[in-house]
Amino acid sequence: MDLTLKVWRQESSTSTGRFETYKVPGIKEDMSFLEMLDILNERLIEEGNEPLAFDSDCREGICGTCGIMINGQAHGPEKGTATCQLHMRKFHDGDEITLEPWRAAGFPVMKDLIVDRSPFDAIIEAGGFISADTGSAVDANIIPIPKAVADSSMDAAACIGCGACVAACPNSAAQLFTSAKLNSLNLLPQGQAQRWDRTVNMVHRMEEFFGTCTNHGECEEACPKEISIDFIAYMNRDYVKALRKNRKLAGQVFP
């Protein structure tokens, strides 16, 4: 198939970007979307033009490195699929496809389609862990965990940290990411000791970088792991509880 790509090009974080148009003929439907971009890059190099910078690594939909706005949709048209797992059979001969980086104030563009997602690491740093220094663990089977609880924790832990939820959100909110990371730990018995501090700290750190959730639900639609927005509700519940509990724990009376 022959395609036309309208691609965002931007030299660096401080320069002004623009759309460039490229013709990409002879694409086969078994190719992945990123292999199509590999071919574009080979051609650009042959012509002496700098190749398009985009992130990708595992190309199996698990590392969360890739992420392109394709025709205005984070990761493109296929539900539950990261950009690297999207295949050209989802497109048609003659299509014009628009490619942009994630658009969010919390994710500044670094070059072409690459953005800086380090705020996600900052949210984890704020409390996205269970403190268990190496060597201090008890036998793994001492704490029985109901299967439903382990499954629910795993549903949340499946998040790959790609940032599609933020890119899809009209408010550039990171509630889906934060709630997935938070609940994967808050649901487990091992996560209880730090539950309330973790909740407050992660939510506050998130708010330093990202917008406010207004329940559009676009994040769940865009998520390549189809993580449920129910987790946002659980996070909100825990946040309200946490404010009260942390004051009690500190010996203060709830106003």
Added chain:
Amino acid sequence: MSNITLDSKTPSGPIETRWQNHKFSMNLVNPNNKRKFDVIVVGTGLAGASAAASLAQLGYKVKAFTFHDSPRRAHSIAAQGGINGAKNYKNDGDSVYRLFYDTVKGGDFRSRESNVYRLAEASVDIIDQCVAQGVPFAREYGGGLDNRSFGGSQVSRTFYARGQTGQQLLLGAYQALMEQVAKRTVELHTKTEMLDVVLKDGVACGIVTRDLSTGEVTSHGAHAVLLCTGGYSNAFYLSTNAMNCNVTAAWRAHRKGALFANPCYTQIHPTCIPASDEFQSKLTLMSESLRNDGRIWAPKNFDESRPAGQIPEDDRDYFLERKYPAFGNLVPRDVASRNAKTVVDEGKGVGPLKNGVNLDFSDAINRLGESTVRERYGNLFDMYERITGENPYQTPMRIYPATHYTMGGLWVDYNLMTNVPGLYALGEANFSDHGANRLGASALMQGLADGYFVAPYTIGDYLSGLLGQPAVSTDDPVFTQAEAEVNDDIKRWTSVNGTKSCDYYHRELGKIVWDQIGMARDKVGLEKAISEIPALREEFRANVRVLGTPDGINQSLEKVGRVDDFFELAELMARDALAREESCGGHFRVEHQTDEGEAKRDDENFAYVAAWQWQGGSTPQTVVKEPLEFEYVHLTQRSYK
């Protein structure tokens, strides 16, 4: 270069007590003195993240480096199937000794017994550690941990988290690392690639890095340097490794004097999705847990044209079940892979390019119901369908082997230190525990054993001898010279201005490596590789085109140095494979096979580790041999009949 003898520092005594006694005999660093030591950890996969977190918890000052934008993206994340742990929760006769025994035998008697025993011991603690961190392993309805049997094992000792075990274990280690980052005990450098190891008077004293966002080249000094930088499967170009996996850190250490051991031991994974054409950028692995319920077969007829579902039982050859009745579809990876290759080479392959064999779930679906199969493998089936456009609930999957893991790596002693004092290698980057073939669900185990439970002890022993000595200053001439060399390389690549892309040369290299140093090797092919690789490398160096500037993000520049290192490594792989006149595990020499076509070892002449020493580039490396002794697991021909 001087001739060296290798001291593996392996303790003696009964194998059950070796690690315990070794730990006791090692020197400790007083808690108040630990903060006086700087440790550099390169790579933040399972080995790197677990080591960095554990060392920081102990009180060392850690600097961690990753070329990814976040430590969580390391390729450990893509491991699917599981992690072994000799817990014997299933009461099916498992034990530390059995895991040790299986691993030595599975590695085809080319690993160190002492290391493997320690690995099996640590496996138990790893499961405890990960559960404490909140890794959501699969559970049974009673709330206990679930286990499954995994490639080549007759006990159920594999812990798993759906098909995303590597992801969950890495997130556990990453989160432990980020906790230390928050405490300022770890200084984290993302998007920063190590380009050289720096030695002063033969001792590792730091690294030189390039900031991939700004292009800035910087030095970092430390008392010890840990390379946790993974394997070199991408020498094949097409492999299941992530696009950016590379050998650069290990290779630059090799060029500075660290020995590279057993480079020819590469593992081909049997259950990958066959390539669909020339444009393929990588291959996708599907967990071999699929072999627990899927049956592998090929048509009996060469000219079979019916769709798989319409081929009657009599016209199907379930070749693994036929040849290996005891293990059937669960034979070790190398055996499964070679048999698939034989079938495809005979012309009985399936799919449009006839480059695969069937992995059929129809019996499992009839026996267990579609919902159970979906629960066990749903995400893998979905992934297969996304890539191929075919529904594996209705038609068999097509699979073919692909390079997946490399057992070879930097030579290390029992303490995980290379022959360069102060330079360590952990996880897939070292050669130590898997011999010539790695068992399923053992890579995650080894990465975490090294990072959580081995290096944190053994490093103290080394550092205790350096008390009172500050780390070498980055103003020292050894650093300024190393930086200048890195800058010269960058200038050289950006000024070649040839005609072809870096990917073009990587692809061409990969074809040679796959054809001549792949699943089956022979003298003629290996000699061909040894003459073709340097010729292609010279063309690459003279004609590659790297556009753009070095002082910002430049992905071509990142690739070009990595591909250059793959060229040198691939040549060494061929030399190692040529020198090893036997077949063992993942190394199959066509000249050395039994009448039944199985790998034929030569224990009398080749029961050693081949550790190669760099001789300056223009002269080929020379080999240093570490003999292997087997006191507990008796040398036998592997048989999975």
